[in-house]
Amino acid sequence: MIREILKDQRGHVRGAVARAPIAAPHLRKDAWWALPLTVVIVLGSFVVYSTWAALQNAHYYAAPYLSPLYSPCLSASCLHPTFGGGLPDIQLPIIGILSPAFLILWGPGLFRLSCYYYRKAYYRSFWLAPVACAVPDARSKYTGETRFPLILQAFHRYTWYVAVLFIVFLTWDSILAFRFPVPGGGHTFGIGIGTFVLWINVILLAWYTFSCHACRHVCGGHVDVFSKAQTRYKLWHAITRINETHPMSAWVSLLWVGFTDIYIRLVSMGVISDLRII
Amino acid sequence: MPTFTVRVFRGTAKGGDFQDYRVESDEGMVLLDVVHRVQATQANDLAVRWNCKAGKCGSCSAEVNGKPRLMCMTRMNLFQPDETITIAPIRTFPLIRDLVTDVSYNYEKAKQIPPLRLKPPEPDGTYRMMQDDIDRAQEFHKCIECFLCQTVCHVVRDHEENKKAFAGPRYFIKIAGLEMHPLDTLNRTPFYRDAAGVGLCNITKCCTEVCPEHIHITDNGIIPLKERMADEVDPIVWLLRKFRGGRKEPA
Ligand code: SF4
Ligand code: SF4
Ligand code: FES
Ligand code: FES
Numbered sequence: 001m002i003r004e005i006l007k008d009q010r011g012h013v014r015g016a017v018a019r020a021p022i023a024a025p026h027l028r029k030d031a032w033w034a035l036p037l038t039v040v041i042v043l044g045s046f047v048v049y050s051t052w053a054a055l056q057n058a059h060y061y062a063a064p065y066l067s068p069l070y071s072p073c074l075s076a077s078c079l080h081p082t083f084g085g086g087l088p089d090i091q092l093p094i095i096g097i098l099s100p101a102f103l104i105l106w107g108p109g110l111f112r113l114s115c116y117y118y119r120k121a122y123y124r125s126f127w128l129a130p131v132a133c134a135v136p137d138a139r140s141k142y143t144g145e146t147r148f149p150l151i152l153q154a155f156h157r158y159t160w161y162v163a164v165l166f167i168v169f170l171t172w173d174s175i176l177a178f179r180f181p182v183p184g185g186g187h188t189f190g191i192g193i194g195t196f197v198l199w200i201n202v203i204l205l206a207w208y209t210f211s212c213h214a215c216r217h218v219c220g221g222h223v224d225v226f227s228k229a230q231t232r233y234k235l236w237h238a239i240t241r242i243n244e245t246h247p248m249s250a251w252v253s254l255l256w257v258g259f260t261d262i263y264i265r266l267v268s269m270g271v272i273s274d275l276r277i278i
Numbered sequence: 279m280p281t282f283t284v285r286v287f288r289g290t291a292k293g294g295d296f297q298d299y300r301v302e303s304d305e306g307m308v309l310l311d312v313v314h315r316v317q318a319t320q321a322n323d324l325a326v327r328w329n330c331k332a333g334k335c336g337s338c339s340a341e342v343n344g345k346p347r348l349m350c351m352t353r354m355n356l357f358q359p360d361e362t363i364t365i366a367p368i369r370t371f372p373l374i375r376d377l378v379t380d381v382s383y384n385y386e387k388a389k390q391i392p393p394l395r396l397k398p399p400e401p402d403g404t405y406r407m408m409q410d411d412i413d414r415a416q417e418f419h420k421c422i423e424c425f426l427c428q429t430v431c432h433v434v435r436d437h438e439e440n441k442k443a444f445a446g447p448r449y450f451i452k453i454a455g456l457e458m459h460p461l462d463t464l465n466r467t468p469f470y471r472d473a474a475g476v477g478l479c480n481i482t483k484c485c486t487e488v489c490p491e492h493i494h495i496t497d498n499g500i501i502p503l504k505e506r507m508a509d510e511v512d513p514i515v516w517l518l519r520k521f522r523g524g525r526k527e528p529a
Pocket of ligand 4: 327328329330331332333334335336337338339348349350351
């Protein structure tokens with residue numbers, strides 16, 4: 001008996017043929033497809049909506065609120081230029097004038113695209129590699145993140161540096177959301193529902209941005225001997241706490257950005273009116 | 279007492295199939311007990327590896343209803359009475375017989391990891407470490423080498439050809455623990471980039487999902503390794519390290 005097992009074992013270490021001859025690709029009985037399907041629907045809807053909204057080049061500003069999809073607004077023709085002056089319009093064939101949203105959306109776009117959490121989400125749900133644990137990959141070839149273009153995911157760090165700048169701009173927009181125009185000219189302090197919408201938006205985005213794995217690493221994770229770098233150790237400790245909630249922040253902040261844009265769009269179109277509290 | 283049907287894989291790599299056994303389970307039993315009852319009463323030659331029955335030796339790994347888990351930590355009240363429970367051997371490794379696989383791939387990978395290279399001792403001839411310095415590595419030391427993470431990892435589970443250049447999640451946390459060790463002096467970046475193949479991992483986190491020790495394999499081990507690779511092209515971290523220190527000195 002023992003001899004037979006050893007003989008078997010020697011034969012088995014050679015290659016794939018030596019695995020258990022089980023025909024079924026997987027043996028899971030639970031609803032393993034439910035989560036990836038939900039991700040496809042929610043993430044897909046957001047991408048479709050935000051692309052549509054970015055193409056509109058209209059209804060992204062309802063004084064004093066600027067939609068996060070158009071902030072910072074860099075074109076001279078912006079409804080609300082973030083800086084005075086601004087860039088000249090870019091004329092494209094077929095599309096016409098390039099919406100100012102496209103001048104900036106690559107920033108948050110690349111940040112989310114290379115985010116460790118979103119990578120997990122779309123590698124599973126869209127790439128099907130693997131669609132669920134212990135369910136086989138859809139494709140037979142697999143090189144992970146070792147080749148172009150996926151090797152570029154290693155630059156997530158740089159997209160984080162850019163994302164931090166966006167938090168600065170969006171905080172500025174939220175401060176301006178207290179500054180309402182007065183009919184005869186000039187401005188007055190005020191608070192509307194939109195002010196809350198914008199503040200919640202920037203707070204959620206800051207939660208997402210500062211719970212990022214690259215942030216956790218840059219702020220302290222790169223240290224080998226923590227006791228010799230107390231400030232970075234404390235920072236790392238704090239970020240580790242919020243890093244555990246990073247997937248949640250990814251979804252909540254994404255949905256709120258969409259909601260903020262819809263809110264401002266509807267106010268600007270006159271479909272709803274913004275309730276002034278003060 | 280509830281009765282279950284357990285559908286157990288029987289056979290070798292040359293051939294085999296699932297066989298059903300009707301078996302009663304008593305209050306408080308775990309799946310390994312049920313398998314032992316099958317072995318005692320209906321299939322005396324059923325091959326199953328186990329040792330501690332306490333979730334600490336890492337021997338009883340199997341795939342239960344398609345999910346890699348420890349049989350001794352799978353309580354029977356997880357299942358509906360009368361349910362059919364499928365038990366397969368872990369599928370990424372060569373089968374010896376029934377539920378027993380040859381996991382030597384893992385031992386080969388372990389041997390390749392450059393071990394701790396200590397810095398010189400302090401003047402009094404001793405070494406000192408602060409708890410803060412060693413916490414990160416200690417999480418990884420909880421590993422019981424059950425290889426559930428290794429079997430679920432699609433990089434080798436679905437692509438046998440990757441076994442050559444991929445150490446797997448269990449060894450990524452081993453390497454991460456060494457890299458973060460306060461007394462170590464070796465830089466293993468070229469090793470885990472090229473020989474251990476950390477780039478093949480696409481951080482889809484199945485290893486973390488199945489780990490019975492709840493080690494944050496991906497968040498605390500693999501992602502930090504990927505970030506350390508990125509440090510080599512990041513001027514900001516380079517400056518931080520140059521002027522603020524905190525990174526180990528090469529020997
Ligand atoms: S996260 Fe990486 S190492 Fe872990 S199972 Fe997925 S691909 Fe494998
Ligand atoms: S890391 Fe977890 S799943 Fe992997 S071998 Fe260790 S204990 Fe098992
Ligand atoms: S933003 Fe998700 S990991 Fe960096
Ligand atoms: S028998 Fe030791 S872990 Fe299950």
